[in-house]
Amino acid sequence: MNILSTRLSIMMFLQFFIWGGWFVTLGTFLAHNLDATGGQIGMAFSTQSWGAIIAPFIIGLIADRYFNAERILGLLHLAGAALMYSLYLADDFAAFYPLVLLYMILYMPTLALVNSVSFRQMTDPSREFAKIRVWGTIGWIVAGLAISYAFAWDSAQAIEAGLLRNTFMMCAIASLALGIYSFTLPATPPKAGKGESVGIKELLGLDALKLLKDRNYAIFFIASVLICIPLAFYYQNANPFLAEIGVANPTGKMTLGQISEVLFMLLLPIFIHRFGIKKTLLIGMLAWALRYALFAYGNSGDLIFMLILGIALHGICYDFFFVTGQIYTDARAGERFKSSAQGMITLATYGVGMLIGFWVAGHITDLFANNDGTHAWQGIWLFPAVFALAVLVLFLLSFKDKPRPASEEVEASQA
Template sequence: MRLSTRLQLSFMMFLEFFTWGAWFVTLGTFVLHNLKGTSDGDISTAFLTQSYGAVIAPFIVGILADRFFSAQIMLGVIHLVGAVLLWCCGSTTEFGAFFPLVLTYMVLYMPTLALVNAISFRQMSDPSKDFSLIRVFGTLGWIVAGNIIGYLGWEQSNMLQLTFKMAAISSLALGLYSFSLPKTPPLKKGSKIDVREILGLDAIGMLKDKSYLIFFISSILISIPLAFYYNFTNPFLNEIHMKAAAGTQSLGQVSEVLFMLIIPFLFRRLGVKWMLAIGMAAWGVRYFLFAHGDIDAKLWMLIIGLLLHGVCYDFFFVTGQIFTDRKAGEKFKSSAQGFVTLATYGVGMLIGFLISGPIVGHFKTGPDTHDWQSIWMIPAAIAVTVLLFFMIAFKDKDKTQTKVINY
């Protein structure tokens, strides 16, 4: 790959995830403190838009980008429209006006995650070596966004509407920049639209394999406690008065980068079952640390809980992608990845978003206080239960080592 192309794609990834991280991390705190008359349940409702977007995204990409329009053109148009929607989100003061705007935005944004990947892959001769070096700039974009919010003190000064304005400017820049990206025309132009293929349902036959069925069920179930993290970590840290909470949360993305680099080495030594198990166990440990940590003597517990994000996410989800790739075979690789993404970000997190709000609301102890110890022990218990189910039921008969992908 030419250096100029590598730099183009890296900057694209940076802006893509900077735009998302600029407002998504602090969304829960924004809903509670910047919109009138909101409750913990409204936080869950706002985050549900991600799951709705994840369900609809395959149709937008599978029908439009694969068959009618070049990926870079679609990416540009979506982000230009997204810039307007984000700016409007930051100007609202009522949840009734905010929700349809953020819902429309997420339905448009979630497909761009597939579009930036498609644009990148089409320029690479060996994605297994090149992609991680491009994708890491997306994580850096998320980290930079969180640290800007923390440095400027927007959480403490109740100025989180500015996160949407910052994201809108970033989205506008990416929208205009996208038209200069390498041309990525549709590969299936003129082909028949197949809904089963678009949703990844062609890979449903993989569930006949018992080991993959157990993994698939575990993926859905472990995504439920994951929703608690996305929904309420930032409101939790701000409620206990952690300074620069969004910036501190970016430690999770730092660890994500580090653990991505060592996954290939650990994978060879531990294998699928133990990699997945360690990832699930980390969720339980993280929530236990959140439940018992504070910003004084036990601050270390919160920091370790945040740093465990790399283990929680990479060990389970990245390992799961590798496992899915191995089980699918050449014919259903794309469908299989779409299928498991629909199950986790669509079904699993949808359930998590629906139940987390009422649970947090149940443990509300005052106008701006909660019994966070009781709250965090619930997703911890869910994660441990899923881990036990997985350890007992998962028996991968295929003992051969999978090809390790350098993520």
């Protein structure tokens, strides 16, 4: 790994260490330490979606047109450090919610910015990006292992003692470090011309919507929104599900998902160049359906291997659809609006798709809730399994492969 790749890898590591360091245990913290209701917990998770919806406007306004992406990245993380510290101090949900909403409005644009900074330093993103992005997954894993094993903040005794609050302090420190570090990253100036006439669509980053004129990209965009509905079920329900049915150390076991993500991130370039974009995306969608079927029929006894396999499929689920989608978007965007395009796909997935997904997941979970506080989990998991399979079929029938090699499909030049 050369020096530039190392610098970008450190950026990715810290970016996802921050997110994984508080988001996974958010529901547990709110329920046990702030006495939040299920509806309030859903509101807190949905701040991710509101942040993603706003993200393209921030990116389109500043990163593609006026200021260097790495400088905006630094400023957002410095502000995020202050907000994380404020979350650490919050003592009730009324104080916590506006802070976490503002934090996610600032954090979600940074997902597009780290991608833009990385892509702009690469000559072949389809081959190079996965090797950089994998360090983000490693950062998420390290954060989870630190919480569970180094500090044991998520043990029953620690939760009762309020120690889970320390995750916000840990992430405040990491955010401060990344904020400062970002100013040392390679210069990533805006590509769009400063002197040309700017309309309201361009000003707000909506110029990337031009990508939707391409039929294939429009189908991919719609599929990205829809597949995030099943994704929300995993974020919202996986940990409570494992804990409720009696799986030991559920948070620790869930890190298997990120470990598999590392493996499949490294295999992703091989799949893209051998099978092409469409087949890679289809494999990712099929993995979502299979994962939820395994959750539906597995248990904490003799069929626990089905749950473990379902968790381990996370690498295929995430990498083969979402990371492949980022690469596909970068290839289609052209030089001038790469940041806007990344912001737009962030809006489609973590924004609109996840916002709908959290709402649907909440209603389905309530529908299958028992009077004693437990849940009929098989019914809950079969819904996203069938839904993901339906999205797969629609995508299979609608998305048309280009009559050219897979490598050219990824490297397709500027639209």
